[in-house]
Amino acid sequence: MSETLRQLTLDNTFGFLDSRVDAGQVFHPTLVSNTGRNTMLKAILDELKRSNGFVFSVAFITPSAIAMLKQALLDFRGTGTIITSTYLGFNSPAAFRELLNLVGVEVYVHPDSGAGFHAKGYIFEQDASTTAIIGSSNLTESALLRNHEWNLRFSALPDGDIVQQLGRAVQTHVDASVALTPAWIDEYASTWVPQPRESKRGSGVAESSSDDFLPTGVVVPNTMQVEALSEIQKLRDAGENRAVVISATGTGKTILSALDVRAYVPKHMLFVVHREQILDRAIEEFKRVLRAPDEDFGKFVGTRKELDRRFVFASIQSLSRLENLHAIEPGAFDYVLIDEVHRAGAASYRRLIDYLEPDFLLGMTATPERTDDFNVFELFGFNVPYEIRLQKALEADMLAPFHYYGVTDFVRDGEVIDQFSDLGRLIADERVDHLVSAIETYGHAGVPVRGLIFCSRNDEAAELSTLLNQRSVHGGRLRTLALSGKNSVEEREAAVQMLEGGDLDYIATVDIFNEGIDIPSVNQVVMLRQTLSSIVFTQQLGRGLRKAAGKDHLVVIDFIGNYDNNYLIPIALFGDSSLSKDSIRKKIIDAQEAGAIAGLSSVNFDAISRERIFASLAATKLDSMTNLKKSFVELKNRLGRPPRLIDFARFDLVDPNVIATKQKNYWRFLNKVGATDAQPTEYEGRVLTFLSGELLNGKRPHELLLLNQLLSDGEVTTGFFKSLLESHGLAHDSATIESVMRVLSLSFYTVPEIAKYGSEPIVALHDSTYSLGEKLSTAWRANFLLQSHVRDVIETGLYLSRHRYKWSGQLEVGQRYSRKDVCRLLNWESNQQGNIFGYKVDFYSNSCPIFVTYHKGDEVSESTKYEDAFLDQSSLTWFTRSKRTLASGEVKAIVENRIPLHLFAKKDDAEGTDFYYLGKAISRDARQTKMSGDGEKGLDVVTMQLGLESPIEQSLYEYFATRAPV
Missing domain, CATH: 3.40.50.300 (P-loop containing nucleotide triphosphate hydrolases)
Incomplete structure (x- = not known):
């Protein structure tokens, strides 16, 4: 039986007959529905990467969908055919021109017959198999990513009847079609009439964007603007008289400001810009929103000084001149707007802002971050009612x-x-x-x-x-x-x-x-x-x-x-x-x-x-003190106080693990950047270094939960802790609970690590009751600053555990772990990261992690340069340590699958100490062989295949396997 036939048989049995079958899940039937990461776009990209030929037969195609696939089609080295149609006039001439521009792809156009061409099929040919995705998705951006779709992906051998049926169907379409040519497109364009399209949101009615307005001329705020207007009003209701709005370029911040002016109903408004050529556009948008007569709008620029108008639009260059500014009463405007307010550190802006006394001052900017020492947020009382950055605006x-x-x-x-x-x-x-x-x-x-x-x-x-x-x-x-x-x-x-x-x-x-x-x-x-x-x-x-x-x-x-x-x-x-x-x-x-x-x-x-x-x-050195201090200052400016670790997490800025461990702990970092003169004692610093280096990452929340409870209650029984874990949906078996105690008592760590972390238990256990270690308890009661830093680490670690991980405390496929992390999460008796050497059978925890560095450096010796290599997304050829045979005890445990195998990999040592967790694996086809070393004789080594429970993602597979020339 060929390997492809074996995989297909297992995968189709798994998919159609019995999901308990151990299958590689490379060819298994899958429903592609655009839920989560299971999108039609991802499915097509995955198939293109492992195929040598494709045929798409789809009724509707958009230029944006072609753009999404363009790089994949350029990288494709096989033969490709696309069949589409003129059905309902959906496909624009632009879409056909984009199709014609694709390199190495044959395109055919099916005539718009009375029966209607409504096919939605994607066929991919591999060396020894065929995969098809057939269902509801056209080749449009919404159908590939956003719409609720049902598409069935299935695979078969070339001699299978379904493959032959698909082949006949494709040939029928091609025979009825004409090849796409420039002349055909020109003729089509001469009679084509654009058809109404559904909203990209799939509702049939487009939601108002920053430039949408009803036929009556009434501008309707979109969802984001409704939220922003509400938050600005809440701020005013709280008695604040100034605020800054952060809104990415193109998101309609001028319309937003006009909508707020419409809500505020000022008697006299001033809008300030930094370039004269922006004024006319701003006036046009305000007119659309306010629907006020033309005589209500005036300019203050150059020789025009129309200060008597209700809505005045001025350039900063003209308005900030002393003779012009002092001709205006400070309270003349009850509402002042400043565009691109990140420029407000300039003398001209400061002169204006310091002089005017409006009832409300609103600043707008897309980029509040500054390279100088000016703090935009401080100028506006740290009031930021609304913020939408680029990624959020795109998603919306x-x-x-x-x-x-x-x-x-x-x-x-x-x-x-x-x-x-x-x-x-x-x-x-x-x-x-x-x-x-x-x-x-x-x-x-x-x-x-x-x-x-x-x-x-x-x-x-x-x-x-x-x-x-x-x-x-x-x-x-x-x-x-x-x-x-x-x-x-x-x-x-x-x-x-x-x-x-x-x-x-x-x-x-x-x-x-x-x-x-x-x-x-x-x-x-x-x-x-x-x-x-x-x-x-x-x-x-x-x-x-x-x-x-x-x-x-x-x-x-x-x-x-x-x-x-x-x-x-x-x-x-x-x-x-x-x-x-x-x-x-x-x-x-x-x-x-x-x-x-x-x-x-x-x-x-x-x-x-x-x-x-x-x-x-x-x-690069991303985590340099220069970069960290810059980010620290930016968030400090935003908050009006030195940020805590939890602030970095919630604002999704610097990774708290990065900034907290740069100087061993965050208290020392604050001291280093001059944010505090207070310093931890030697012992306090060691405790914070432990918490920051070992628990802050949130990879297991158990220790953090126990500490949090102890800091509140003083003592916790083992029974209560078990119930606490259970109530949080966390593992609460005895092996995990014992592992938590070994970590917090420091007995899990090596002798140098114990000294580094203060040499005294963080938590003690007596008569089934947990309590803080005696030395930590004394320090805790004596120092409020220590309390605030410890609570910050715990709060942040729990936040990361919920938002970055799955709150399980278990190894998660696709996440990265160090050898020490793995020892802890697999409940090993001690940290043995220095003795793993690629893999280690641990009978105490009944586990065997295997660590693969895919590309070995030139400095690696011949006796350790193992030729580990992925065969496909589900299997890896792997070598044991040298000087091992099939009779070696550790090898037998692996070969006979007597112990769970956990596979980890990284591309090369430049990635650092962490490895991607690829999941559990099964050993098969082990054999004795030789590798380089020990002269001509060579070294004994055992090689085998490791089959993963689930295939790794295509892009990660390519990341490991590809080493393109630089």
Whole structure:
């Protein structure tokens, strides 16, 4: 029996006949329903990665769905066919042009017959099997990710009747269809009429976005704005007279402010902006919301000083001049609004704010974080009634979805291209060719481009524009223009109008469009420069996120060189402020696995770019004191006090484990950054170091719960503790409870660790009663600061256990653990992390963890360079230690599966000490062999296959197995 036949037989038996059968679950039938991570997009991506041919036969296709699959289709090395139709006129000419632009994919169009073409089938061919997904999902972004769908995935051998039925059905569709050509699309476009579409939310009625308003002209707040308006009003009701709103670019903060003005009904309002060209747009939006007569609106800019109007819109440059400012009574305006208020540290803003005395002052910004010492939050009394960052706004469908492509930048002679490179290198013909090729491949093919190209230098932008104007994309000559800070406001506005009017394809610039410019129609952003700041990256990305009529999605093409700071890219894309490499690495892997991130957006890297990101992440020092102090100060500014560890957790900022252990414990960190003069005693510091290093991570909540109870009650009986664990739904068997006591008594730890943690038990057990250790109890009663720090660690650890883990205290597949974590969570008698050496059979706990470092370093000796390798997502070829035979005691226990095996893996040692937990495994097909070492004779070793209970995710499998050239 072939291996494929064996797997198919077991998997189909598991799926259709008996779920108790031990199966690899690679080919098992699955209902794909868009619940949780079980999405149609993920299912298609997974199948593409393991197939050599595919056929999609689907009625409806959207450009955004094609964009989601584009990188996977570019990476696909087999043959592909897509069959679609003109049924109901759903498919737009733009969708057909995007299909025609796919490289290596044959596309056929089925005629719109009276019977109607409504197929929804996806067929994938592997070397020795066929997998199909058939059900309700069309190739649209909502059907792939959001809609409630039912699609059945099943597999069969090539000779199976169902495979032959599918083959005949496909051939019938192809025979009735015509090949997609440019001429066919032109003819279709000449008669196509856009059809009404359902809301992306699937309700049939689109929810109001920041630009939605009823036919009567009444602007209706969307869900987020309703929440924000309510919170602002609550703040006013509490007697506060100023607040700052944090709202990502494109989320309609001007509309939000106008809605609040409508609710407040001021007698005299002032709106302040930092650029004159924003005024007219702001006035238009306020007119839509307030529906007041034109004569109520006035400007204060240049020679226009219409202060007598009810709603005055002013530039800071004009208003802050002393002669202008002092001509206004301080209380003249009862409501003052300041746009882009993160600039309020400038003298002009401070002069204005200090002078005016409104009843209510509202500031608005997308980026409150500052590089100087100015604290925006303090200026507004630390009142932040509403905050919506980029990821939340995307999830709420307030912004246009984006599809990001990280593309390998052109490299000549191995030279890294950056802002310091010779101009000739930056605009070399080969690099321009590479840029044009990427634009053709990844950019919009179905609709006219409205693009921004962000360059590293102004001279690069100017020369690049000249060269691009000599090139063509999709048969049309490019039309570009370069802008810099030297261009006048009028020149910039004219260029923007040309872009929005379709007279330009791209504007090339460096940073003048980072903020303060509103170009809703921008549908493509090209980043042709090194990422030096995650904030700037987000600002430039935000230029294309505003929704606009006819705009399906934003395309972002980011050229990634071999730069040291490539790690900033995922930090910006995912909004990850944790300063934790593990967190960022996991988000990259999860995004590749899911195919999508917040809302209907996606992040894609080609193979080389992805490895460059991982290499940069491995090499950087994210948790430097400089970075940690910067994050500490930002949160301190936000709160108006030094943050606690729980604050970092709740605001989803720096990983509390990172900042708490940097100086051994958080109290010492606070002392180091000058936030407190008080210092813990030596013993207090050692206790906090134990709590921070061992329990704060929340991987098991048991110890934290017992400590929390002891700090409240003084004593706890063993019976009560068992009941407490049971009430929290946690394991409360004797092995776990004994393990908890070994940890808190410190007997679990090595001699050096016991000394490091204070040498005295944290918890004592006498006559079935727990109590605090005597020394800790004395210190606890004597020092309020110690109490606050201990409670902070406990509260934060419990929070992480609930929000980062599953509150079980058990090993969780996909999470990362150190060898010491594993010893604790498997209830070992002691910490034996220094004696595991790849694996260890522990008869005390009846467990055997196996740790695999997939890519061994060059420094690893021949006698320990084991050739462990994944065979597929469910099985791994694994080697025991050298000098072992099938007769060795530990080997026999593993080979005969007499003890549970737990498999852990990491890609290489650059990842640190933690390993991904892949789940329980079963040993099979063990055999005696030799490995390098001991001269020509070699060393005895046993090799076997380890079969996982459940297959690991495709992206994690690829992460381990792939080592692309950098």
